[in-house]
Amino acid sequence: MFDGLKEKLGRFSDEVEEDVDAEAETESDDPAGADTTETGTDVVGGDANRSGADADAPATDENAQATGLATEDGDDESEATEEEDDGGRGLGERAKILATGKTVIDEDDLQSHLDDLELALLSSDVEMSVAEEILDGVEENLVGETRRRLSSTGSMVRDALREALYDVISVGQFDFDERIAEADKPVVIVFTGVNGVGKTTTIAKLSRYFEERGFSSVLANGDTYRAGANEQLAKHAENLDKRIISHEQGSDPAAVLYDGVEYAEANDIDVVLGDTAGRLHTSNDLMAQLEKIDRVLDPDMTLFVDEAVAGQDAVNRAREFDEAAEIDGAVLTKADADPQGGAAISIAHVTGKPILFLGTGQDYGDLEPFDPEEVVDRLIGEE
Numbered sequence: 001m002f003d004g005l006k007e008k009l010g011r012f013s014d015e016v017e018e019d020v021d022a023e024a025e026t027e028s029d030d031p032a033g034a035d036t037t038e039t040g041t042d043v044v045g046g047d048a049n050r051s052g053a054d055a056d057a058p059a060t061d062e063n064a065q066a067t068g069l070a071t072e073d074g075d076d077e078s079e080a081t082e083e084e085d086d087g088g089r090g091l092g093e094r095a096k097i098l099a100t101g102k103t104v105i106d107e108d109d110l111q112s113h114l115d116d117l118e119l120a121l122l123s124s125d126v127e128m129s130v131a132e133e134i135l136d137g138v139e140e141n142l143v144g145e146t147r148r149r150l151s152s153t154g155s156m157v158r159d160a161l162r163e164a165l166y167d168v169i170s171v172g173q174f175d176f177d178e179r180i181a182e183a184d185k186p187v188v189i190v191f192t193g194v195n196g197v198g199k200t201t202t203i204a205k206l207s208r209y210f211e212e213r214g215f216s217s218v219l220a221n222g223d224t225y226r227a228g229a230n231e232q233l234a235k236h237a238e239n240l241d242k243r244i245i246s247h248e249q250g251s252d253p254a255a256v257l258y259d260g261v262e263y264a265e266a267n268d269i270d271v272v273l274g275d276t277a278g279r280l281h282t283s284n285d286l287m288a289q290l291e292k293i294d295r296v297l298d299p300d301m302t303l304f305v306d307e308a309v310a311g312q313d314a315v316n317r318a319r320e321f322d323e324a325a326e327i328d329g330a331v332l333t334k335a336d337a338d339p340q341g342g343a344a345i346s347i348a349h350v351t352g353k354p355i356l357f358l359g360t361g362q363d364y365g366d367l368e369p370f371d372p373e374e375v376v377d378r379l380i381g382e383e
Contacts, residue, residue, distance in 0.1 A: 008120035009161055009379055015113055114139060125311030125342025130168050130349045137164025162380050169345055170372035172354040176329075177213065177369075180271070186264035188272045188297055190222070190257065192290060192325065193305040194317060195278030198333035198359060200229070202305050203273045204236035205359065205367040211240070215270040220260025221246040222253035222293065223277045233275060240364070243269075253277065253289055254296040261297060274299070290325040301328040303356065308338035315346045322351040333359035335368075344375065 114135050121131040141160035180187055189206075191199045200223075207217045219237050221244060223229040230246045237244040245260040257274040264272045276293065277286055293299070304327040306314040318330055330347050335358035338344075348354050355370040 008124065009117075012113060012117045012120065012157070012161070015116070121342075124340040125315075125346075127312065127315045127342070127346035127350055130346045133168050133349065134164045137167055158380050162376050165345070165376045165379060166372055168349040169375055170354075171348040172329075172352050173348070173372055174354060176356050180210075180215065183300055185268075185270050186218075186261060186272050187270065187301075188257075188261055188274065188299040189301045189303060190274045190276060190293060190297070190299045191303050191305055191331075192276050192321060192327070193278060195226075197278070197306045197310075199223075199278065199305045200232050200236065200275055201362070202331050202333060202357075202359060202367070203233070203275055204240060205364050206357075207236075207240050207242055207273060208364040209367055210271050216268075217242060217271040217273055218260055218264050218267075218269045219244045220257050220272055220274045222257045223275045224249055224251045224253050224256060225277045229275070229277075254293045257293060257297055287324050294325065302326065303328065304330045304353075306330070306332060306343070308332040308335040308341070308343050308358070311338075311340065311342050312346075314343040315350055318347045319350050322353060327351065327353050329354050329356040331355070331357045331359065332370075336360040336366075341375075341379070344370075 117138070118131055118135055121134060122128065126134070138160050141163055142157065191203055193199055203219060207219060210217045219233055219242055221230055221233045223233075224247060227249065230244075230249070233246070234244050236242075243263065245256060245263055247256045247259075253276060257272070260272045260274060263269065274293075274297075276290065290302075294302070302325065304318055304321050306317055308314065310317075314332070318327070321327055330351070330353065332338075332344055332347075332355060335344070344355060344358070358368045358370055360366045360368055
């Protein structure tokens, strides 16, 4: 996962480094212009500006007045230059920075690269508003910064990217294991999403995940519309040696899940994992059923499941499901087959709700907790 986007982000870092270092070399070869400007500013109205006059001769009142005006004008012009050049850094200040072996990164250094970065993000299925947030973060972290020319500018660019990416990926993040451990039992988790994205398999994986952490679980099949849904979940339950609660096809999903909660309470089961029918946010009847499930069960969590490879479609569906029936987090399946990672980067920022797990294969153990720091490190790579 992320290989395609990782390559594009690496190229951005390398190209910014090359341009900034090239500019530093240019300034280093010809620093005199900036020094002269600074000197001219410092001595306006002084001995060096008395054209044709004896430097040791006293100034007349007329000369003093003219000199004073020139000094004031020069100061005003200098202040204007300071304000207009590099966000408050005047040429004199740039010369001083250069003399200490540093270089300034300004907006011009970055603009074309930021344009390229935007295209790279969008082509990797990152949602538009999320891409803009990342660009703003990178620019804020870099523009106006000074770095020693002999140190690695690329290291600084990677740090700026890392911070900007983390800010959008980590939105809403919470400790899933801690929340389960501290919640009153049974913890009721309902899964929703469109057809065929792996909800049922994700439920089975989470049942194994909880077992490995000492929590018991029961599977409840609220997908009472799809032919074969009972059989599919029952097969997973048999493989995992778990109890399944199910009704006949066409039954009330809320009633099935309620029975699952009743069973868990009677048998000291820690977690109820409730499947629901795949649906689109535009399926009014099915969305109404989600609302009924919410009223009847008041689940501790509603998790949205979609495929990482769906990219922008997954981002849009996450937004729509959250608006129609508020979700608490997301699970992305088929993450191992997604070379871009745009959905993983975008969903948390778009919904304000975290990605909690990544499905990385078909085995029950192929479920990874989503760690924003690890994801960002994977994207940025080692320095």
